[in-house]
Amino acid sequence: MSTSSARDVDPVPPPPGGVLWGISGDIRALLMLPAAFTLQVAHPAVAAGVDEYSVYRTDPWGRGERSLRSLQLWVYGGEEAAVEGRRLRRLHRTVRGVDGRGRRYHALSPATYAWVHATGFPVYQHAARYLLRPLTEAQERALYREWLQVGRVLGINDRDMPQTIEEFWPYFHRTLAEEIERTVVVEDLIATDRPVPPPDRGPWPLRPVLRALWPVLLPPLARFRRFVTIGLMPPDAREAIGLEWTDAQERRLRRLGAVVRWVVPVLPERLRYLPYARRARAAHRTAVVGEQAPGRPGPGTPIRPV
Template sequence: MRTTSEPVPLTPGTILWDIAGDVRLLLSLPAALVLQVAHPAVGAGVDDHSVFRTDPWGRAERSLESFQLWVYGGDRAIEEGRRLRRLHRAIRGTDAHGRPYHALTPAYYAWVHATAFPVFLRAARYLSRPLSPEEERRLYAELLQLGAVLGIDERDMPPTPEDFWPYFDAMVRDQLERTAVAGELLDPRRPVPPPPGAGPLLRRLWPVLRPPLARLHVFVTVGLLPPVARERLGLRWTPRDERRLRRFGALVRTLVPLLPERLRFLPVARAARSAHR
């Protein structure tokens, strides 16, 4: 039996249950990742301890599956939150400025989680539909609930959306920078191998396909960053870029709802939705 002090997993009917398993998440998560690693401590932790360079596809798959468990895993979400904290205990070192860091420092761990809110809002605006003010409040409350599942103390997160934005602006202004890892993630020339299990044809075509796919990936990532973060990271964004992103978003909004469920939702979410029905 769960005690009153234990976190409560998310359930069907929440906003996160509806959006966190949609394939459009694959377009929005990279922007959140850039915000995360633009923090010097987080960027140093990824630089020193992650395999994102040597195993980019495997690293992305494991992170995505973990995130899906947070939302759709029920009691498994709580164990996944505990597992992540155990995993992060050993992640420590010195950042590019010579300052010590530890992954479980509350401010750093909370920042990683906090980046979801602005990116979810921007993704909804461009790729699905803007959330109403009431839905924004519900989403933020759900993210606080999810933070508890991950072991984030409520004192380390702003309590309301109104408190969040001054916190976010101060973090961007005073903490974020174009770290080495952020720079790599924003570089369309970053070498990425073909996906594991790619057939002979895809492997042969990969040198031709990778550059335009990489440019699109970086373009959408930069577009979904909050403007204040783009400015802080020295990223160029023109009115023409904005028009292109809006056209791309309109295409995504039109096509994704037409997909069959097996293509529209990620595997963990699809299984959870099926079990709920």
């Protein structure tokens, strides 16, 4: 294959049965994502783009649904993963302006685009300790390799991301020290007093009930969102942003994690995994069974690593 042809080949998403397959499609990932998003927008350039171009204030549920769908495609989408990666780059081509420090920014500048992606790894690594179980060193390295694969799907060049864990942590801490701050978007995401419209998704009979109960439901939901957002953020990132976290809150988070670790694994697959993950897992099992020769042991479905 020529060099030019090799460049035309779409990057592939992480492999079935990998660490990301066990984390990002699990419903517990829904508790991790607010911390990752908040860490992203603690970067002034990312915050400026989100503040000016995103509809997270006016349509938080739609924005969240689209973001979750996109993330699932990166991991479970197969050939659709690269298509989604190209769509995201097109979407961000016009996102540019001046950030809170008076610097010009562009959403696709290598440093900014790489930071948005990079935040997922430390949040997954930290949150797994509470909601799943601590990753082994081998699992951490596999997770990082797979996260780099996702980065390639999104169009991030290898030269713009640390290629090993040993290189990642100095990069991460340097960015925390030099760039990260408590931006206006961070304040929005951890606030408990901001107006949030009721959900407009879900079964029709449930929507009128949610609208009627929303004034009662919103305050405790906002407090819970703040709690998991700050608690599941890596402590050094939390400190860099200036988010307070007490010993009492830490004990509450550990108790929550213990309950989640006990309840989620016993749920049926249709409740435990998000739709894209559930379909991808079923398709992979079918393919594995189809590849097994009659009367001979096949490779079987890969064991979920976390």
